[in-house]
Amino acid sequence: MSNSFKIAVSSTDLSALKSRIESATFPDELDDAGWAYGVPLTDMKRLVARWRDGFDWRQEELKLNNELPQFTQDIEVDGFGSLNVHYVHKKSDRGAGIPLLFVHGWPGSFLESRKIIPLLTKGSGDSQCPVFDVVAISLPGFGFSEAPKKKGFSLSQYVEVSHKLMIALGYTEYVTQGGDLGSRVTAGIARRYGGMHSKAWHTNVLFSMPPENDDPSSYTASEKEGLARWQEFQRSGSGYFQLHSTKPQTLGYSLADSPVGLLAWIYEKLVSWSDNYPWTDDEVLTWVSIYWFSRAGPAASIRFYYEVAHSGQALGTKSSPPTIPMGCSLFPKELIRIPKSWYPGVGDVVFEAEHDKGGHFAAHEQPELLVGDLRKMFGKVARHFLRDVYSSLSVSSFTFFYCLQAKNDGV
Numbered sequence: 001m002s003n004s005f006k007i008a009v010s011s012t013d014l015s016a017l018k019s020r021i022e023s024a025t026f027p028d029e030l031d032d033a034g035w036a037y038g039v040p041l042t043d044m045k046r047l048v049a050r051w052r053d054g055f056d057w058r059q060e061e062l063k064l065n066n067e068l069p070q071f072t073q074d075i076e077v078d079g080f081g082s083l084n085v086h087y088v089h090k091k092s093d094r095g096a097g098i099p100l101l102f103v104h105g106w107p108g109s110f111l112e113s114r115k116i117i118p119l120l121t122k123g124s125g126d127s128q129c130p131v132f133d134v135v136a137i138s139l140p141g142f143g144f145s146e147a148p149k150k151k152g153f154s155l156s157q158y159v160e161v162s163h164k165l166m167i168a169l170g171y172t173e174y175v176t177q178g179g180d181l182g183s184r185v186t187a188g189i190a191r192r193y194g195g196m197h198s199k200a201w202h203t204n205v206l207f208s209m210p211p212e213n214d215d216p217s218s219y220t221a222s223e224k225e226g227l228a229r230w231q232e233f234q235r236s237g238s239g240y241f242q243l244h245s246t247k248p249q250t251l252g253y254s255l256a257d258s259p260v261g262l263l264a265w266i267y268e269k270l271v272s273w274s275d276n277y278p279w280t281d282d283e284v285l286t287w288v289s290i291y292w293f294s295r296a297g298p299a300a301s302i303r304f305y306y307e308v309a310h311s312g313q314a315l316g317t318k319s320s321p322p323t324i325p326m327g328c329s330l331f332p333k334e335l336i337r338i339p340k341s342w343y344p345g346v347g348d349v350v351f352e353a354e355h356d357k358g359g360h361f362a363a364h365e366q367p368e369l370l371v372g373d374l375r376k377m378f379g380k381v382a383r384h385f386l387r388d389v390y391s392s393l394s395v396s397s398f399t400f401f402y403c404l405q406a407k408n409d410g411v
Helices: 011-022 043-055 058-068 116-122 155-168 181-193 221-236 239-245 250-256 259-272 281-292 300-310 340-345 367-385 403-409
Strands: 003-004 070-078 081-089 098-103 132-137 174-178 198-203 325-328 348-354
Touching: 011 259, 011 300, 011 403, 043 116, 043 281, 058 281, 081 116, 081 155, 098 155, 098 181, 098 367, 116 132, 116 259, 116 367, 132 259, 155 181, 174 181, 174 367, 181 198, 198 367, 239 250, 239 300, 250 259, 250 300, 259 281, 325 367, 348 367
Parallel strands: 098 132, 098 174, 174 198, 198 325, 325 348
Antiparallel strands: 003 070, 070 081, 081 132
């Protein structure tokens, strides 16, 4: 049974955070270091001062509770017992929406859905524009979801939890969208539940290995640039990944004990992984506060990397790609861009859109562009087969065996 949920951080926890911030100690910094060594000291001092003296969590908490209908649901996970999972669930204003599961990544959360939910559920004013019922899950160990207590809770379990949440809400047929680790989860859903339940999936980051006998000379300039960006990231930006996937508990002590340490750890990614997005201080602090006040604490969220790395499900593991239709949105400052010749290793790509702005946090940085792609990907084909879909759509009638046809329909 679903239970309504409101974020309600205790006054004790707020006071404890303020006390820790007030006693913060900053490291020294080299002259003219800029971002080369990590987050600049001036940025951190400014953000910490704002967090200590000006940032109003109660105001942000109220905004989130007013904007996002939140719930919790107990979900039984094979071999791991029951977990209480937090999620956002906003139904279409027109009463008949396409069920869409949104899955976040790290260092994201359900907060990444905040800007796209009103766009997806309200549509554009055009009665033919598709609208959605949006479910944005807080993955176990993130936000206000309970964290697993046993070892081995890996990708397949995140897939199971996400699917079972949709089933519990009555959505026996649905589509998905995800980036970062959410892309891995939604791909897993497509692979495991595709056809009967998961009808199509969309992502803003593609992961795959090159096919045998691939010809790099055939890559386009943008594809070469995307691979070069990934190589540079592997060289100079992937240290966090090595720590998360090898010794997450050791790092977890620092993240759980020091709000300033947590702030630096996440702020670096927000800035360096986005496309010159104008982050406001309060935006950053709200984002990081979700981790600080999370149900299990910030250390729980990084264990996913370890579990995947030690489960045989890591990136590069050979597995059959999903066969249901998929779409992708390409943003220029995403951490990786694979060539089209690699696409067969990802899935059955029937929709692709390339944008000239945007980075890793597409739903937050460029919500209009992402939503536009989702409408095109999931809407055009729905209208093709269901003439009055947006006035009469019901979950039981929402059969999405359409995209084989959609390839010939210009989608």
